[in-house]
Amino acid sequence: MAPQIYISGELYDKENAKISVFDHGLLYGDGVFEGIRSYGGKVFRLERHLDRLWESAKAIWLEIPLTKDEMAEAIYNTLAVNGVKDGYIRVVVTRGEGTLGLDPNRCANPEVIIIADRIALYPKEYYENGLEIITVSVMRNHPAALSPRIKSLNYLNNILAKIEGLQAGCIEALMLNHKGEVSECTGDNIFIVRRGALLTPPNEAGILEGITRDAVMELARKAGIEVRETPLTKHDVYVAEECFLTGSAAEVVPVIKVDARTIGGGKPGPVTRDLMARFHELTKSADSSNCTNHR
Numbered sequence: 353m354a355p356q357i358y359i360s361g362e363l364y365d366k367e368n369a370k371i372s373v374f375d376h377g378l379l380y381g382d383g384v385f386e387g388i389r390s391y392g393g394k395v396f397r398l399e400r401h402l403d404r405l406w407e408s409a410k411a412i413w414l415e416i417p418l419t420k421d422e423m424a425e426a427i428y429n430t431l432a433v434n435g436v437k438d439g440y441i442r443v444v445v446t447r448g449e450g451t452l453g454l455d456p457n458r459c460a461n462p463e464v465i466i467i468a469d470r471i472a473l474y475p476k477e478y479y480e481n482g483l484e485i486i487t488v489s490v491m492r493n494h495p496a497a498l499s500p501r502i503k504s505l506n507y508l509n510n511i512l513a514k515i516e517g518l519q520a521g522c523i524e525a526l527m528l529n530h531k532g533e534v535s536e537c538t539g540d541n542i543f544i545v546r547r548g549a550l551l552t553p554p555n556e557a558g559i560l561e562g563i564t565r566d567a568v569m570e571l572a573r574k575a576g577i578e579v580r581e582t583p584l585t586k587h588d589v590y591v592a593e594e595c596f597l598t599g600s601a602a603e604v605v606p607v608i609k610v611d612a613r614t615i616g617g618g619k620p621g622p623v624t625r626d627l628m629a630r631f632h633e634l635t636k637s638a639d640s641s642n643c644t645n646h647r
């Protein structure tokens with residue numbers, strides 16, 4: 353059976369899953385989205401993803417035409433119809449079909465799209481041996497211009513950084529903020545280990561508040577590791593004992609080189625490996641869902 357895509361209350365075969373070329377999501381990147389994992393048929397931290405989606409929508413004056421419960425149900429149905437248990441879910445809410453002008457008031461109905469797909473995992477070597485990343489020249493969006501906390505359909509900032517990383521042979525790229533501080537990677541948050549403590553840039557550094565980031569901070573605290581959200585410079589990263597990235601798609605992935613400097617011993621460190629294992633356990637436990645209605 354062809355993959356079934358949910359669009360605003362209906363399911364369509366992939367080939368017929370289409371929205372208007374006048375949708376402002378396409379014309380202007382006017383919309384919001386979430387990338388979510390499902391493990392063993394349970395959606396990981398669904399409530400947090402829905403909260404973030406609703407917050408992103410609120411920040412751009414977009415009213416999502418469903419309740420959170422209805423959205424959760426639509427997500428679970430789309431997973432079930434596609435027979436996806438361990439997969440990746442993309443939820444998109446666009447401003448909807450409008451005119452060629454910017455005015456969102458001329459868009460009648462937001463479109464809600466849900467895609468349930470199997471996840472293409474990063475190659476195993478990345479998790480075993482670690483990634484090499486570089487700092488790119490593309491600065492993370494200035495929070496006063498477009499807050500990185502909004503997960504909007506306008507990802508050009510990240511895409512330009514990604515291209516620069518790819519051209520240097522790196523699949524992830526580290527972005528700095530307008531103050532020259534470390535913010536995050538193009539689709540992942542960053543952590544370092546320094547003197548045994550886990551450090552990650554705070555919200556004010558201009559990051560997306562990653563849900564995997566939150567989960568890893570919780571796991572670290574539970575494991576008795578000191579966790580601090582604190583501004584970081586490139587120097588902090590270069591001299592770190594360990595470094596890793598977190599994201600729904602990537603999960604927890606070690607970094608062993610940044611800007612050609614070897615991090616720590618050049619191999620995934622003990623804190624990183626411990627947190628990778630704890631995260632893996634979490635995704636298998638009932639705790640991962642946090643959504644009692646739809647378990």
Ligand code: PMP
Binds near residue numbers: 387559564565600601
């Ligand atoms: N930062 C950016 C820019 C992202 O797009 C993402 C999600 N892909 C993340 C961080 C990680 O967030 P999460 O753990 O919620 O997937």
